[in-house]
Amino acid sequence: MLSFKEFLMEKITISHKDISFEYHDELHPDFWDDGKLRSEIRKQLLKIADNFLASFKKTKLKVSDIVFTGSLADYNWSSSSDVDVHVIFDVKIGGKIDAEEFIRAKLKDWRKDHKTITIKGFPVEVSVETPNESHDNRAAGSYSLTKEEWVQKPKEKEESELSHDAVLKRVKELEKEIDVLMAKDASPKNIETFKERIRVARSKGLKSKGEFSEENLAFKALRKAGTLDKLWDHAKAIENVALTLK
Numbered sequence: 001m002l003s004f005k006e007f008l009m010e011k012i013t014i015s016h017k018d019i020s021f022e023y024h025d026e027l028h029p030d031f032w033d034d035g036k037l038r039s040e041i042r043k044q045l046l047k048i049a050d051n052f053l054a055s056f057k058k059t060k061l062k063v064s065d066i067v068f069t070g071s072l073a074d075y076n077w078s079s080s081s082d083v084d085v086h087v088i089f090d091v092k093i094g095g096k097i098d099a100e101e102f103i104r105a106k107l108k109d110w111r112k113d114h115k116t117i118t119i120k121g122f123p124v125e126v127s128v129e130t131p132n133e134s135h136d137n138r139a140a141g142s143y144s145l146t147k148e149e150w151v152q153k154p155k156e157k158e159e160s161e162l163s164h165d166a167v168l169k170r171v172k173e174l175e176k177e178i179d180v181l182m183a184k185d186a187s188p189k190n191i192e193t194f195k196e197r198i199r200v201a202r203s204k205g206l207k208s209k210g211e212f213s214e215e216n217l218a219f220k221a222l223r224k225a226g227t228l229d230k231l232w233d234h235a236k237a238i239e240n241v242a243l244t245l246k
Contacts, residue, residue: 024076027075027154031073031120035150042148044119045066045085045124048126049085052114055109056106061103062089064089066088066145067143068086068142069085070084070125073154076212081122083119083123084125089130091103104128107128167217170218174218175222181194181234182234188238191235201215202215
């Protein structure tokens with residue numbers, strides 16, 4: 001059996017099959033009916049969001065909207081798509097930075113306990129947004145679950161000319177950076193800096209090219225393979241060692 005350190009350092013190989021950018025002439029029929037989200041899907045997604053929000057009942061934090069986004073709210077859905085639900089918090093009450101850290105900590109804990117939720121066979125991925133970053137991590141299509149209307153309708157267009165090779169090249173570049181961070185036992189701060197850098201790059205890619213941007217597809221491939229989770233676990237492992245006195 002692998003030790004925890006060996007598990008973290010185990011090499012993950014990402015290939016063409018992990019990178020998907022299909023395009024269709026209709027929204028996914030299991031989710032949409034004539035451009036409107038099916039009632040049973042909407043109700044279930046709100047139920048999932050309410051389950052996550054239950055941990056905030058005793059706080060003054062408010063939610064401004066709950067949005068369904070990602071490839072299943074667009075024309076580029078595939079068998080590897082996630083059901084992306086974004087909970088948008090209004091963090092104007094109190095200190096913004098402290099509130100955001102609190103929200104993301106709650107989300108991380110909730111995700112650990114809810115890894116097997118699926119809708120129509122697709123895994124559910126709950127994320128959070130705050131007013132200052134709203135829309136940054138969304139695809140072209142965004143549908144308000146609370147208002148039952150499109151925030152932003154997806155655009156019908158031809159399939160992207162972006163090649164798998166271009167995305168895979170970007171994945172390999174990021175993998176090399178991750179290998180360096182893992183091998184050198186980089187500080188949690190350095191890993192957090194890397195994490196923020198790829199988040200910002202992904203956001204810019206989504207804004208400029210949508211779901212088909214190289215940065216977004218590379219990020220999704222790394223996330224799907226579990227590479228990013230291992231890097232975050234590695235950061236926590238280093239932090240725990242630093243806090244341990246033998």
